Amino acid sequence: MSTLRPEDFRSNASEALRDDVLRGALRKATDLFGSQRGAAVAQMPAWEALRERASAIKAEALATLDVQLERFEERARANGIEVRWARDAAEASEQVAAIAARLGRPTIVKGKSMTTEEIRLNEHLEREGHQPVETDLGEWIVQLAGETPSHIIAPAIHKTKGQIGELFAERLGIPRTEDERELTRAARNALRESFATAELGVTGANFAVAETGSILLIENEGNIRLATSMPRVLVSIVGIEKVIPRLADLQVFLRLLPRSGTGQRLTSYQSLLSGPRAGPDDDGPEEMIVILLDNGRSTLLGDDELRESLACIRCGACLNSCPVYREIGGHAYGSVYAGPIGSVITPGLQGLEKTSDLPFASSLCGACRDVCPVKIDLPRLLSRLRAEAVEGVGASPGLGAPPPRRLERAAFALWSWLAADSGRWRLAIGAARLAQRVGLDSLAPPARAWRTGRELRPLAARSFRDLWRTNGEDRQ
Amino acid sequence: MHVSLFVSCLVxxxxPTAGTATVEVLRRAGCTVDFDSRQTCCGQPAWNSGYRRDARKLLERTVSLLEQSDAEAIVVPSGSCTAMLRHAPEVLADEGPLRERADVVAARTHELTSFLVNVLGVEDVGARFERRVSWHDACHGLRELGIREEPRRLLRRVEGCELVEVTSSEECCGFxxxxxxxxxxxxxxxxxxxxEAVEAAGVDAxxxxxxxxxxQLGGRLERRGSAIEVLHVAEVLAARGSA
Amino acid sequence: MSARDEILARIRAGLRGANAPPAVGSPAVGAPDGLDSPAERVAAFSRNLTAAGGHLRVVRGAEQAAIALGELVAQAGARTIALSDSPLVGRLSAQLDGPELIDATDRAGLLEADLGASGVQHAIAETGTLVLETRSERNRLVSLLPPRHVAVLHADDILATLGDALAAVDPGGTGAASRAVTFISGPSRTADIELVLVVGVHGPRELSVILIDPRHEPPTP
Known part of the structure; x- marks a missing residue:
């Protein structure tokens, strides 16, 4: 498995920038999703009110998360759902592996789930000798290729149909084709076999409803419907932040999420699941298990500022709007969560020790904040994490110890010392001008980095304050 | 109106020509301009890089300088620095006297184009500039301050100037x-x-x-050998000839 | 300490001092207006179903519905039809001549069937959505496995908004409640290969709704 790591963000990004196929596909996908989103939002006059409402519901849910989770657990149990809890990725993965082992190494069909990617469930299951099959078309392509998803909505966006045709010819033994319909049909046929024999379905969930003890899953393909209705046992791994108080709240998110993700009024399918089958005369699993996963979320929750990031409903709009993501794609981030939101929650979930480049992978342009359906102030959170990375400002214990940045820190300390006094400032500028004249400025690493692709505008021979002194103040 | 200029360290x-042009445009619009040459940097670069203590130090200093002016408005030829000053209250303190002082300064601070259009009600500044130009929405002006129409309205009133809209105008330049x-x-x-879109539009500037x-834009255009010039909006608004 | 107790303890510790007022007011933000009359709801549902890629046949009664079903079966050249246990579907399909009929319990048969027919418990005008509840009908696999899904809907069951549908369903798991409520808007679709839309990836590639609307005035020829 070619898994990239967040600590290698710089080299990952450089590699992505050299991949013209990837960048062409990224441009196409992000432009398309972005324009479809724009069109859908334009047709919804209450868009801002909806965002406000969604943001308020999430804030309420998060501020009362313990109560909501207990209520969800109680109602879900009353519905016949087995509710379990997992402190971290290992605990959740082990629980799923144990269920699979009890079922005697069954075929495992998986619905697309960021949460199971986050905990690297497939790797764990495979190590234990199980064979999980991703069933979302994009996820399946990525799995067959031994890769990881590159976009929340379109996991295989980095692959061309030529590459997919080759992959299918090799792995499925079908004649090589580049026709999307034929490729899709081949996938349907292959995956139908898995569904027909699967004993265990594994999914995530988009929402958990405390009031009714239900989970809601949103999709277009129908593979999640299959994975939740055909196998004998269903396990859904649900991040604790997914719980919302009331069933009626869902209408707000259903109006926001598909429009934000793909520009659809509604995706093809939503499944509201509240328990195992009622009896032999019913479809659906005999056993339904929900695993409530923490895995670092309670750390984010404990931070008054970063808590907001748990409101994310994983629509992908911030990725599509992000000028950085649009150039480098999802793999470079070395985490299942890419783009602006990924640069917040990856450090939040994993700590800053190995992820401290991510909050800096943004120009803080704010495009993400404008499109976020739950109004997460992403630039503010990125800025906060930068402060954590350089100074440990909020000293959130869960964020770990980021590597020191001594040189940069000294440079900013010097800068602010110089700028704190206009006399010193003038002297410093004079010195910089002199250094520039003799070419010493090219020794400064930032100047060198700048010049890798751009000319550096020189300091003016006469600054504004010089000009003001001679011409400015005597007029009028 | 009596205004105080916060010129920003980059300008x-x-x-500097953007600074002198700003003064020129403000005076033509009927303002008297003062400039406190003790000003340096508002702290925004440090803030955005995570060095919050350094940033607060500089921001507090800037607030202290600006509040000494008796001008009715503080005008800044930069959306980025304006946004920093506007955010000064929450950056500096949750409450207390410093917060109140920052509030007063923030309320008086305006980005240049927004000041001209929204405060002075001026759109025609009597400029003449015979070129095809395209506008780049700087992110902080656009998304922090909501400035979108103001510079466009001003540019459309510049005699001889043709404003060409490009699809990428709101995209970040990468700075x-x-x-x-x-x-x-x-x-x-x-x-x-x-x-890409700017070059395809065939503009002069x-x-x-x-x-x-x-x-960023100029440095890249120059490296690419492009003939497109980059200009601060104040330079266009101050222009009087065919440049 | 159990995982449960530890996670809840972490949450409580993390939330100390936090407060957010409950999100007050109606969640019906953004709900469309002007869907008060049945005619308006039918019109909006039809428009939105079609926009979502579904097909619509409007008929005035059960008799015509049976004919419509027969036509859809014939058009599709369907030889095996899977039926939900809805009495209405049973009645309509009784007049089908030719195709083999199988019921929803026959899983192997469902995998081979050419067409699945089910009822619909509610529909949503706002989005052109069908809402299938398991408390009323065994509909999960019939509406999913065959490449075509024909759904029979009564005009009276068309609700105005998503909120109305959420208020109408009963997703509590006990007793007669629905273990699964499925919302369907159009055919199964994907754009995972180079963003090209392909229908029928895992579920039906065709969704047809037979709408029984006694108030329906057929267009005069």
Missing amino acids: DQLW GGTFSTKHAGISVAMVDSKL LVSSDAGCLM
Whole structure:
């Protein structure tokens, strides 16, 4: 498995920038999703009110998360759902592996789930000798290729149909084709076999409803419907932040999420699941298990500022709007969560020790904040994490110890010392001008980095304050 | 109206003509302008790089200087620095006297184009500039301050100036302060993506309101050997001839 | 300490001092207006179903519905039809001549069937959505496995908005409640290969709704 790591963000990004196929596909996908989103939002006059409402519901849910989770657990149990809890990725993965082992190494069909990617469930299951099959078309392509998803909505966006045709010819033994319909049909046929024999379905969930003890899953393909209705046992791994108080709240998110993700009024399918089958005369699993996963979320929750990031409903709009993501794609981030939101929650979930480049992978342009359906102030959170990375400002214990940045820190300390006094400032500028004249400025690493692709505008021979002194103040 | 100019450190040292042009435009619009030469940097670069203590020190100093002016408004030829001053209250303190002082300064602070259009009610500044230009929406002006129409209205009233809208006008240029050197490769890729539409539009100049963006856009255009010039909006608004 | 107790303890510790007022007011933000009359709801549902890629046949009664079903079966050249246990579907399909009929319990048969027919418990005008509840009908696999899904809907069951549908369903799991409520808007679709839309990836590639609307005035020829 070619898994990239967040600590290698710089080299990952450089590699992505050299991949013209990837960048062409990224441009196409992000432009398309972005324009479809724009069109859908334009047709919804209450868009801002909806965002406000969604943001308020999430804030309420998060501020009362313990109560909501207990209520969800109680109602879900009353519905016949087995509710379990997992402190971290290992605990959740082990629980799923144990269920699979009890079922005697069954075929495992998986619905697309960021949460199971986050905990690297497939790797764990495979190590234990199980064979999980991703069933979302994009996820399946990525799995067959031994890769990881590159976009929340379109996991295989980095692959061309030529590459997919080759992959299918090799792995499925079908004649090589580049026709999307034929490729899709081949996938349907292959995956139908898995569904027909699967004993265990594994999914995530988009929402958990405390009031009714239900989970809601949103999709277009129908593979999640299959994975939740055909196998004998269903396990859904649900991040604790997914719980919302009331069933009626869902209408707000259903109006926001598909429009934000793909520009659809509604995706093809939503499944509201509240328990195992009622009896032999019913479809659906005999056993339904929900695993409530923490895995670092309670750390984010404990931070008054970063808590907001748990409101994310994983629509992908911030990725599509992000000028950085649009150039480098999802793999470079070395985490299942890419783009602006990924640069917040990856450090939040994993700590800053190995992820401290991510909050800096943004120009803080704010495009993400404008499109976020739950109004997460992403630039503010990125800025906060930068402060954590350089100074440990909020000293959130869960964020770990980021590597020191001594040189940069000294440079900013010097800068602010110089700028704190206009006399010193003038002297410093004079010195910089002199250094520039003799070419010493090219020794400064930032100047060198700048010049890798751009000319550096020189300091003016006469600054504004010089000009003001001679011409400015005597007029009028 | 009596205004005080916060010129920003980038304009001061790299784009002084944008500063003198700002003064010119303000005076033509009937303002008297004062400038406190003790001003340096508002602290925004440090803030955005995570060095909050350094940033607060500089911001507090800037607030202390600006509040000494008896001007009715503080005008800044930069959306980025305006946004920093507008955010000063929450950056500096949750409550207390410093917060109140920052509130007073923030309320008086305006980005140049917004000041002209929204405070003075001026759209025609009597400029003449015979070129085809395109506008770059600097991110902080656009998304922090909501400035979108103001510079366009001003440019449309410049005699001889043709404003060409491009699809990428609202896309970030990739500057982002220290981002431009920390992640230079990505930053350059971003400016290239943005410039595609600008170059296709066949304009003579690309105009914006933030010196940081202008450095980025101009530095890349120059490296690419492009003939497109970059200009601060104040330079266009102050122009009197066919430049 | 159990995982449960530890996670809840972490949450409580993390939330100390946090407060957010409950999100007050109606969640019906953004709900469309002007869907008060049945005619308006039918019109909006039809428009939105079609926009979502579904097909619509409007008929005035059960008799015509049976004919419509027969036509859809014939058009599709369907030889095996899977039926939900809805009495209405049973009645309509009784007049089908030719195709083999199988019921929803026959899983192997469902995998081979050419067409699945089910009822619909509610529909949503706002989005052109069908809402299938398991408390009323065994509909999960019939509406999913065959490449075509024909759904029979009464005009009276068309609700105005998503909120109305959420208020109408009963997703509590006990007793007669629905273990699964499925919302369907159009055919199964994907754009995972180079963003090209392909229908029928995992579920039906065709969704047809037979709408029984006694108030329906057929267009005069």
